[in-house]
Every structure is written in C-alpha cells, then in structure tokens.
Amino acid sequence: MNRLASLSKRMSRILRHEPERFGVVLDAEGFATLANLLDALRRERPDVTEADVRAVVDTVEPGKQRYSIVGDEIRANYGHSVEVKIRHPVARPPELLLHGTAESALAGILSNGLKPMSRQYVHLTEDRALALSVGGRHGKPRLIRVDAARAHGDGVRFYVANRSFWLADEVPPGYVTAV
Numbered sequence: 001m002n003r004l005a006s007l008s009k010r011m012s013r014i015l016r017h018e019p020e021r022f023g024v025v026l027d028a029e030g031f032a033t034l035a036n037l038l039d040a041l042r043r044e045r046p047d048v049t050e051a052d053v054r055a056v057v058d059t060v061e062p063g064k065q066r067y068s069i070v071g072d073e074i075r076a077n078y079g080h081s082v083e084v085k086i087r088h089p090v091a092r093p094p095e096l097l098l099h100g101t102a103e104s105a106l107a108g109i110l111s112n113g114l115k116p117m118s119r120q121y122v123h124l125t126e127d128r129a130l131a132l133s134v135g136g137r138h139g140k141p142r143l144i145r146v147d148a149a150r151a152h153g154d155g156v157r158f159y160v161a162n163r164s165f166w167l168a169d170e171v172p173p174g175y176v177t178a179v
Contacts, residue, residue: 007052008060014040015076030075030086037074065162078161080120088159093148093166097124100135103142106178114171121167143179151175
C-alpha cells in the first residue's frame with residue numbers, strides 16, 4: 001500500500017470512527033482542526049505534513065470524496081460510526097439513486113428497506129460504477145434502485161455528503177427495488 005493510501009486509512013479511523021481515542025475533537029458537523037488531526041497523526045508518523053493530508057484529500061480515490069477541507073478544518077464526509085450524529089444539509093435528491101450491496105443482503109433490504117446498520121446514514125449515489133464498487137466489498141455486488149423523488153415527496157429526508165454521495169437516515173422498503 002502506498003504512503004498516501006495508508007495515511008488515508010489512518011485519517012478515516014480518526015475522523016470517522018475513533019476521534020476520542022486519538023485526542024481529536026469533532027464539532028457537530030464532524031469537523032476537526034487540521035492542527036488537531038496533524039497532532040494525532042504525528043504521534044505515529046512524525047513526518048506527516050499538512051501537504052500530505054491535503055494530498056490524501058485530493059488524490060486518494062478522488063471520486064469518493066472521502067474528506068473535505070474548509071479553511072483550517074477537515075472532516076470525513078460520510079461513513080461515521082461515532083455516537084454523535086454528524087449533520088449534513090438536507091436537500092432535494094435526484095429522481096433515482098443507487099445503493100450498492102452484497103447479494104447476501106438483498107432479500108433483507110427488499111423486505112426491510114435500507115438501514116444505516118453500523119453507520120450513521122444509508123449511503124446512496126447516482127454513479128452505477130461507484131455503487132457496484134461499494135457493493136462488491138462484501139461479496140457479489142448487487143444494485144438497489146431508490147425512488148428518491150417519491151421518497152422525498154413522502155417525507156424521507158436526504159442529505160448531500162459530497163458530489164458523489166447522498167445520505168438518508170433510512171429508506172423504507174416501498175421505495176427500493178433490485179436492479
């Protein structure tokens with residue numbers, strides 16, 4: 001694994017899952033100061049620079065847009081398992097969204113809808129290849145189509161995580177179909 005990919009994994013651990021373990025403080029929107037993140041990273045990797053962190057944001061799987069830097073703050077855009085729910089702006093979604101899953105989870109999703117499981121939100125995208133990539137992490141990938149416009153009209157809230165991902169608290173079964 002290259003140096004930046006390895007650094008991205010550590011940043012993910014800190015910003016998405018265990019900020020308190022590393023002494024990082026997240027605000028209500030999931031932001032930490034770059035200085036706080038760098039202090040945490042340098043305990044294990046003294047040579048890490050702000051330029052390295054910015055390079056991770058810009059170059060490691062850029063289509064997934066895992067992180068955002070705003071001024072002197074950084075956050076993981078999605079995938080949090082921390083107890084405090086990270087807030088994202090509510091927005092009108094596109095008509096259709098996709099969710100990638102493993103074939104073994106398909107029947108449960110069609111019966112029960114999409115639930116965040118160990119994450120804070122359900123992750124959705126308009127990008128078929130990205131959804132298949134996410135779904136393939138745990139077995140044969142399958143796509144779920146979400147009638148996002150109808151769900152939104154019926155009161156399901158959708159949030160913008162970044163230009164690649166949309167989020168929802170959950171999506172009831174009446175809005176999902178297998179592709």
